[in-house]
Amino acid sequence: MAGLVAAFGSGAMTNSTPEIEDCDCILITGSNTSEAHPLIASRVFVAKEKGASLIVVDPRDIQMARRADVHLRQRPGTDVAWINGMMHVIIAEGLADREFIAERTEHYDELEALVTQYTPERVEEISGIPADDLRRAARIYAKAGTGSILYAMGITQHTTGRDNVLSCANLAMLTGNVGRPSTGVNPLRGQNNVQGACDMGALPNVYPGYQQVASDAVRKKFESAWQVSLPSQVGLTVTDMIELAFSGELKAMYVMGENPMVADPDINHARKALTKLDFMVVQDIFLSETAEMADVVLPAASYAEKDGTFTATDRRVQRVRKAIDPPGEVRQDWQIICQVAGHLGAAGFDFESPEQILEEIARLTPIYGGVSFDRLARGEVLHWPITGAQDPGTPYLHRDKFSRGLGRFHAIEFKEAAELPDSEYPLILTTGRLMFHFHTGTMTRRSEKLEQEVPAAFVEVHPADAVSAGLNGAERVRVLSRRGEIEAGVRLTDKIRPGVVFIPFHFAEAAANVLTNSAFDPIAKIPEYKVCAVRIEAL
């Protein structure tokens, strides 16, 4: 989200989900939408039926690509190059929105000077995308009355993830596709409340509502509300925590409902790091791979056993309602946190209900200022920012001005991924998701029907690469990288580019993240899950 904050001043989907149906052009990249966000994919199909154009940029021949007007298959890790190339075409052919650029943005000249060098022919050499296909896609997007960019982890999970996001923002601003209905730059969030966790300040640099911990004025406000003195130094990201646990500087971790042992890149390294901790407490619904390494495990309630709110990917706050009592001795996460705080002798944690907690959130968080259980009970549709009880909320952002004032263009050079194929590891591994499973599989793999659909990990291999690797009809392979190896079944398919293999990361017993590279984006601190070098061998 660091990219969208730098360009627009706000790191969330600019537009709401229902608006997708009325787009004139939808550009999807780095999102396997029909597998990972099926009900957003169905909105895209509705838009297509209403006459929208669809551009899909993805190395794999995913389902969305088969419905696309143009499918660009880039070599993984070359997104900055093809986006610069599209902008080159748009500027060269006079399709840029000059009025929007002049009135709403800054630093345009730097962008123009840079993308002049990214001719479609040069981009073809870098990315493998045919120059004329790139031109066609650029014209369709630029000429559309309303164009919306949808992206997901395929854009962000690179060492250049922030650059990729900034490039998407450049493309939208260049064509005036921000601040109106059915336009924008729209990151589709993978977890049901990842937006809410960010909004609530579960981040090392901000308090709830993206209020900076480094700002003296903000810190004073929270110090006075919480009656303590607060640290001013920005904290560690999850990626930093693993590194410092490994080096011995981080001594303890408190983990709530997360499974970094399957989700982290380079799992073998993460395991060694967590083993070095003096103490780890894990609060979860199952004994996850991470919980197994804990010193204390606290049993927590599932979503069906609690009240509260989740915030959807389009900034919409919605109710979670308790359906049944939790099993055994299980307690709600909010109760457990209050009790841990109580045992540590802290004040300010004597809440009796989630509703009371939301009242404190609304008092301290301007963008949630008007959110309440009462308004949600009345069926109001609340997209933040919602600053007060009378504020109807904000389905699309940046209408008259950007959150940061002017939108900021960033001139960005293409950089290669951190690890490229070589003679020893000749293939690019890219990881992703399946429709039937979710994240590290702790929930879906305990769901009989979903587990039946895809019960085991597999690797997608292009037939040409199967020949080069001498698979000779083998049904199972060993996949090796510089960090580790796993075994998995083979699926031969021409839906993947030659030179690229794909593994879904849901399966702990053949975890793709044993192989992935923990090199990360220097600012966003997102690991490069989408590109690393591997080789395959028949078993």
Add this chain to the structure above:
Amino acid sequence: MDYHSVQTTCPYCGVGCNLGLEVMDGRITGVLPAKGHPVGQGKLCIKGWNAHSFVQHPDRLTEPLIKRMGRFQKASWDEALTRVATRLGSIRTKHGPDSIGVLSSAKCTNEENYLLQKLARVVIGTNNVDHCARL
């Protein structure tokens, strides 16, 4: 027999479809889409249709566990909470608040995420709090 349906938000991806959990005598028996809800428009994907099935799985943790000599043993809440507070407290005293890291959850509610970052900042005294948005 008691039967009712409770409308809530799906626990899987970030789209925010609503669904009805069908509850019979205190157990969830199935899922129905929320008719007329503007996000899902009365539809669910296959994960949503099965959003109840892991909730009542026999693998659910039901009691606090404390590891002793490398093996988990059942513990009372008071014992477990005391252990957590004592260990975090002594590590904070000995190595400082920034020697502790907190991972919050994209699967927990806003209210729970708010409280855990508050615990990190107010009680432990560190901004070392993050979650899996990057992963």
